[in-house]
Amino acid sequence: MKICPQCHKENLENAKFCVYCGFNLTSVAPVASSNAANDQAGSNAHNHSETVEVTPSAATENHSENQQQSTNADTESTTYSTNYAPDNLFNQFMNYLKSSLTNPHNNIEAPKYGGLMSIALYIILMLVIFGLGAKRIVDLIVAQNPNELTVNIFAPIKSAIMQFSGILIVSALAYILVAFAVRRSLLNDNITFLDFTDMFGVYVNISSVLLLLCLILSLFVSVTSSTLMITIVLIFSLSQAVLNYAVVMTLKDIKGRFNNFYSILIAEIVPTIIITWATSVYIQNVYGNLASWISSLGIQ
Structure with missing residues (x-):
């Protein structure tokens, strides 16, 4: 049709x-x-x-x-052990640590809370180094002069040395917090704190490895060896200088509403002021404690 x-x-x-x-x-x-x-x-x-x-x-x-x-x-x-799985948190952190040492940069992939774990490792190593160092030094002095005066004067120095390690820990935290505040406020970057710690942790890992080297040397080197002790001090100082380097690296590529150079300068100066204040308070406390000990011993 x-x-x-x-x-x-x-x-x-x-x-x-x-x-x-x-x-x-x-x-x-x-x-x-x-x-x-x-x-x-x-x-x-x-x-x-x-x-x-x-x-x-x-x-x-x-x-x-x-x-x-x-x-x-x-x-x-379920037949495989999760303790040795490729995505195990420990393995992820070790890869994070390895990447930090071989090629440190701001885009290294970190495990969850990887930066916070790096900071915690740094604090633990710092406490162990100063605790062990204080014990070895004081025990050596007391062993060479085993009298009541030596014991009463040098034994409390252990706690004073541990207080100094606390200052260094506070200084590291000050660098992290100030650098984060500068990046958020002066450079107007919306990075989260966890992301920033992951980035900063890359350089904290380098500092922690240097601290670990100091710890190993202190275990096998006599405290009476001036040459090796100077070497340990130099390595330790380098580990602290890495924190300053971390501030520069985490801020240098950010273009915000404030001049980048002055942002880095502020991020370096503010922690220095905090460290100087904490150190002065620490020295005053140590001086006051020493004066108290001498007074209690009746020494004129």
Whole structure:
């Protein structure tokens, strides 16, 4: 049949003009009749119905197979020890530490709380070094002069040396906090504190390794050896200088609303003021304690 595009009436398949409106049908292609179209639509619907009836069964079988595979995979994964898994937190931190030493930069990937762990490691090493050093020095002096006066004077010095380690720990925290505040305020950078500690921790790791070297040397070197003691002091000083280097590295590439050079200068000066104040308070306390000890011993 031909459908007239003007009056939409049906005409014979070989009609050249519409019998209702006279429209020229020579260029109009014949189409199936309405009844044939309905029959075809019904046939398609029937086939679709059969397909739907088969599909759920196949989908159920596929889902069951996938579920079985997933169960098998979970069973296999539980056979491995998580203590030695590649994504173990300890392994991640060791990779973080290794990357910090081989190629330190600001984009090293850190594990979760990696920067805070680096800071904690630094603090622990600092306390161990000063605690062990104070014990060895005081015990050596007391052993050479085992009298009551020596014991009463030098024994309390252990606590004074530990107080000095506390000053150095406070200075490291001051560098971190001040540098973070400068980056957030003066340089107008929206970095989070954890992200900043991850970045700063790269350089703290270098300082911690230098502290570890000092600890190893102090265990096997006599405190009476002036040459090796000077070497330990130089390595220790270098570990502290790394903190200043860390401030520069974490601020140097940030272009904020304040001049970058002066931002770094402020981040260096403010911790220095804090350290100077803490040291002066510490020295006054040590002097007062020594005066008290001498007074209690009746020494004029």
